[in-house]
Amino acid sequence: MADIQHLTNLVSQVRRDIVRQVHAVNSGHPGGSLGCAEFLVALYNEIMVHDPSFNMDGKNEDLFFLSNGHISPVFYSVLARAGYFPVSELSTFRKLNTRLQGHPTTHEGLPGVRIASGSLGQGLSVAVGAAQAKKLNGDDKTIFTLHGDGELQEGQNWEAIMYAAAKKVDNLIATIDVNGQQIDGSTDHVLDMGSLKGKFEAFGWKVVTIEKGNDLASIIAGMQEAISLSRKQTPICILLHTEMGNGVDFMMGSHKWHGVAPNDEQLEAALAQNPSTLADY
Amino acid sequence: MKTYTNTGNKDTRSGFGDGLTELGQKNPNVVALCADLTGSLKMNExxxxxxxxxxQVGIxxxxxxxxxxxxxxGGKIPFTGTxxxxxxxxxxxxxxxxxxxxxxxxxxxASHAGLTLGEDGATHQILEDIGLMKMLPGMTVINTCDYNQTKAATLAIADHHGPVYLRFGRPKVANFTPENGEFHIGKAVMLQEGTDVTLVATGHLVWEALEAAKTLNEQGISAEVINIHTIKPLDEDAIIKSIQKTGCIVTAEEHNYLGGLGESVARTLAQHNPTPQEFVATQDTFGESGTPEELLEKYGLNATSIVEKALKVIGRK
Structure with missing residues (x-):
């Protein structure tokens, strides 16, 4: 059973890490990062079998690929708090000579990152390849991914979605962060994608919907359901309904905080809403 | 002069296909991906x-x-083909x-590179790919000249760790490099020593450069011919050593003169040893439909053109 209190504490600390990283360099993407805090905390601390000593090949480990690389602040915080690299390194986010580049990369050798992402729409193809490599290696672990909902406007996703179903890539669980927002406004306003569930199902995927994507118990239950559905000839999609900016009241639910850093006052307000539980970096 | 014998026209893409077949038997980590062109890339075996x-990923x-x-x-070595x-x-x-x-x-x-793809025309005849690929940090760029060399390169790149762009073509062309020869990434191959002009060629134009050297020899001009199969990293030492002897150079490639081998050579020479250079390459243009031979002639990518440029560059010394 999950220790929800422990995970809740971790989420609070991760939210602090997110806003502090972004504030320190007055750049980065807090909105989507905050919205995915519970998901990534649950994934790395409850769901995946993984080894923070980090080996690129990740044999006999579950692997995660972040496709919407701009939410690097939450990814870096969760990796650091899971022991992949020193938590103190979060202070180097987006600074010259850092391993914590604006968007995640393997190029600087940051443990925990297996692919560069940031230019959108590429992560699912990479994940499909990694899933096929696992099958060739007789490795029964699972590939997890995260994508933005707006990111699905990139056509490459649909090439990968078609392939994964046709070739029965069933060791793959792809999660879509359905926060309904993108840079220019709501996804419905910018480019209405209709029913994502209908689209994935029409392509031959099984879909699990997590309505409360900022609730740890709901996330864990939904992911366990997805795992139970995997390895049955079809890839699995999780539609994770989150709130952009969740956990910081003035950032919640708006695309305005997609790529804007809080000022000093806003930082204090954000931190006041998310108590320090594991000590700040 | 050394003589090179064409052991029979063969397509470079078959060199790739046969190399891949051999790799499949030798190296269990080699995997292959293809976007609906398995036959064209000779990946059927x-x-x-x-x-x-x-x-098979589809289109x-x-x-x-x-x-x-x-x-x-997970340790696989993927070869993509299209x-x-x-x-x-x-x-x-x-x-x-x-x-x-x-x-x-x-x-x-990558097969069907350049004009010699022929009748399909400009939509398919990329003349910019060497430039695109060589600009990517860390990318190795190779353009092989015949069947034997393409097969050797296919085997060699499996043992090289890092991303590689391997460029070859569609038509059957002279096969003249050694069977089962060694392939050293980044190492130029001296085909013919000479003293009056250096001819540096890549891909299908290497054979044309050898033909050009014969014609020049008949005119009493001693041409040095170097096969540059690896455009990046470029064997700068081989080029500089040669021009220090000949004092002028012609580069030849089935590619736009912008971004290709010629430009890499020009940069090297400008930096280390400024030297008169002429370019046998397409002149910032798209291709068109036609037979490979017709196209090479129209766009000046053959032995005749190399001879003309050699005479011109010698006059500039």
Whole structure:
């Protein structure tokens, strides 16, 4: 059973890490990062079998690929708090000579990152390849991914979605962060994608919907359901309904905080809403 | 003069296909991906022998490049196969982010490069791919000249860790390099020593350069011929050593003069030893339909053209 209190504490600390990283360099993407805090905390601390000593090949480990690389602040915080690299390194986010580049990369050798992402729409193809490599290696672990909902406007996703179903890539669980927002406004306003569930199902995927994507118990239950559905000839999609900016009241639910850093006052307000539980970096 | 014998015209893409077949038997980590051009890329044998290691992705090159990157995670050595146009321009950002910037050990194998694809015309005749690929940090760029060399290069790149662009073509051309010869990435091959002019060629134009050297020899001009199969990293020492002897150079390639081998050579010479240079290459133009021979003649990419440029550059010394 999950220790929800422990995970809740971790989420609070991760939210602090997110806003502090972004504030320190007055750049980065807090909105989507905050919205995915519970998901990534649950994934790395409850769901995946993984080894923070980090080996690129990740044999006999579950692997995660972040496709919407701009939410690097939450990814870096969760990796650091899971022991992949020193938590103190979060202070180097987006600074010259850092391993914590604006968007995640393997190029600087940051443990925990297996692919560069940031230019959108590429992560699912990479994940499909990694899933096929696992099958060739007789490795029964699972590939997890995260994508933005707006990111699905990139056509490459649909090439990968078609392939994964046709070739029965069933060791793959792809999660879509359905926060309904993108840079220019709501996804419905910018480019209405209709029913994502209908689209994935029409392509031959099984879909699990997590309505409360900022609730740890709901996330864990939904992911366990997805795992139970995997390895049955079809890839699995999780539609994770989150709130952009969740956990910081003035950032919640708006695309305005997609790529804007809080000022000093806003930082204090954000931190006041998310108590320090594991000590700040 | 050394003489080179054409042992019979063969297509370079078959050199790739046969190399891949051999790799399939030798190296269990080699996997292959193809975007609906298995026959054109001569990947059928590999597919037949190793169906579990062959990934037919359909007409979806972007997904193919991403999948190839992913397959390296777990230790596979992926070889992607499609036409040069769809191997580069169509998927530039996928290669840039998921392969080159991510340091993935992917071998991008590209057939039907250049004008000699022929009748299909400009939509398929990419003349910009060497430039696109050589600009990517960490990318090795190879353009082989005949069947034997393409097969040797295919085998060699499997043992080289890092992303590689291997460019070859469609038509049957002279096969003259040694059978089962060694292939050293980044090492120029001296084909013919000479003293009056250096001819540096890549791909299908290497044979044309040898033919040009014969013609020049009949006119009493001693041409040195160097096969540059690896455009990046460029064997700068071989080029500089040669021009210090000859004092002038002609570069020849089936590619735009912008971004190709000629430009890499020009940069090297400008930096280390400024030297008169002439370019046998397309002049910032798209191709068109025609037979390979007609196209090479119209766009000045043959032995005749190399001879003309050699005489011109000698006059500039």
């Amino acid at each position: 590999f597919e037949k022998n190793h169906p579990e290691r062959f990934f 979806a090159e972007a997904n193919m490049m991403g999948m190839a990157a992913g397959l390296t995670i 036409f040069a146009n769809f191997s580069t321009g169509r998927v530039y950002d996928q290669i840039r982010q998921s392969i080159a910037y991510s340091d993935k050990n992917v071998k991008i194998c």
